[in-house]
Amino acid sequence: MGSVRTVVELDGVRVEYGELVAVRDLSLSVRDGELFCLLGPSGCGKTTTLRTIAGFESPDTGQVVLDGRTVTDLAPYARDCATVFQDWALFPNKTVIENVAFGQKMAGVGKTERREQARDHLETVEMGDYEDARPAELSGGQKQRIALARSLAVNPNVLLLDEPLSNLDKRLRETMQLEIKEIQERLDTPMVYVTHDQEEAFTLADRIGVMNDGRLVQVGDPETVYDDPVDQFVESFLGNSNFLSGRVVGSGTDRHDTARRAVTVEFPAVGAETQLSAANSLATGDEVTASVRPEIVELSPLSGGTAVSPDGGTPEADTTEQHNTDIEQGAGNRMALIGTVLDVVYRGSSIRYQVGVDTNESVELFVERSVARAPDLSAGDRVRLSWDITAVYYFGPDGARIRV
């Protein structure tokens, strides 16, 4: 990669509102030219983090560095960044072109020149025909474009976007995501984009920073964050998964490598036990959660029929022990359960199956398939569920990932 210039650097930033700590000792760096998504649930501190970069919040501790210059104590108007607000914050007393030219007016650029520049930016967002309109006359999508043009018009070193699409309907949102991505790639302006929508983050981001409870939990490119979650929060926030809770019932040595320590975890809900090796942090009695993603679950009708597998998983070393007779022993590294389809939900392009497991009626697993590859099942059908146990993610009592 070489050394890419850092345009935004937060170093140990902490923001408190009285008793409430909105951002806890957060450090991150945004590279030049990238689109960095801050992703997290509402109230996780992602907007506060963005407002700290913009200068609307001053951190209680820590430093904010923009383009190599420490700006921690500088006012928003003294920083070379621009914000696109969630509700766009267009000036209702000004026309579209006056809105877009506002930044250059403040910079002391003459009227004809700044209007000319503003027109160029209106063309960029395909709003050239609306220069004399008032913001109140525009639709949400149009306002969004004007807000984007207005921020781009000050040629910011970094563009900050605070859930700019959350007030738009789904279809328009998806169109605008692609346009923002396209503009970002064309202008090469680094962007920090705050969102609570993981799909949006995956669509847009070069890198994603997942936030929870004021902390930056994980940073990485979308594939890494999705394939290698550091904890249970990231796993549950980035996608829907089936979580099974278990408990450590004993410890000993690994069956395959006696030099290693391993613990035995029981999942009473599905009547299964698994041995986890290299899990030194766990002691007997600790709670362990397994995440079985719907895409790894193979679902097939019990009476013959062909199994529909999402991918042809290759068999690997077995670490499973099975005691419960209800469970079929599949290929060495697979776990299999018998259950009944409780519900089939059509979700447009995909179909979601809700399956109750025989061993414990309260345990429901869901499996999603695209319509083209969906098995023909209906509620009440008996099915066989199986999955490659090496594709399961395990999390310890503190939620941290247990790497096996």
Add this chain to the structure above:
Amino acid sequence: MSDESPTRTDGAGETARPGPTTGQSLFRRVNVGRWLFRAGVGTVFVFLLAPVVVVAVTSFGDSITPSFPPAEFSTRWYESFLESSRWQRAARNSLIAAVGTTVLATVAGTTAALGVSNLSARAEGAVLGLAVLPLLVPGVVLGSSLLVFLGEFGLQQSYLAVIAAHSLWATPLAFSVVRASLSRFDPRLREAALDLGASPTRAFVEVVAPNIRSGLLAAALIAFVVSLQEFVMTLFVSGRDTRTIPVLAWNELRNTLDPVVSVVSTLLVLVVVLAVIIGTLVVGIERLAADT
């Protein structure tokens, strides 16, 4: 529900008058209530406005003492008002005080309202309590203490003394009006302006003020009217050369029932009505009513 007859669903109409159709009697009853309400409001208005009308009519009388209704009509008291240097001087003083108060109270009230909007809820409550305090202190107390206080600096009987006294009342009112207006203002707009490079002052001029201008105008209007009609404190702090119309009117009425007082009162009412009309034309009556 569905099998009930329509007559049973609107029983209110039935008790009023068992007419041929209950729908009609219900309509009649509502109408009677509405007209009673209108008559009540009308009566209140008549009682409130009657003195104004009486004063206006007597100002056009011809006799030495004001009488209602006047035996003969003339504009001779208007002429003697225009010829009286004392009244002219008082009118000028009133105008100076009102303009000064308008500027001082609106600026102070607006800056206070802007300042309060950044405070925590508890601090804001404390400031609000302090801000309305002058309204709760009797004018006599304020007037006499102002006289003593300003006397220390040799400022008694000056225009500054009158403007300061009037602003003591007008500022809390202007503050409340601007604060109400600011509460409907989206703070993100100001942030957006700062974000795009505007200094706080430019952000106020370019974005905040235009969006709360009805509130600013209402505040100015209230300050103007408060100053024009203030009497008690002015009586204490003004002197021969700075006394305003209400003070002079009171002076004149102490000796005789001078019909010029009716003229002056009518003109005062006219000025206030004109001010409200101008305000209405600029921002619209609904916005003005909502902000005051």
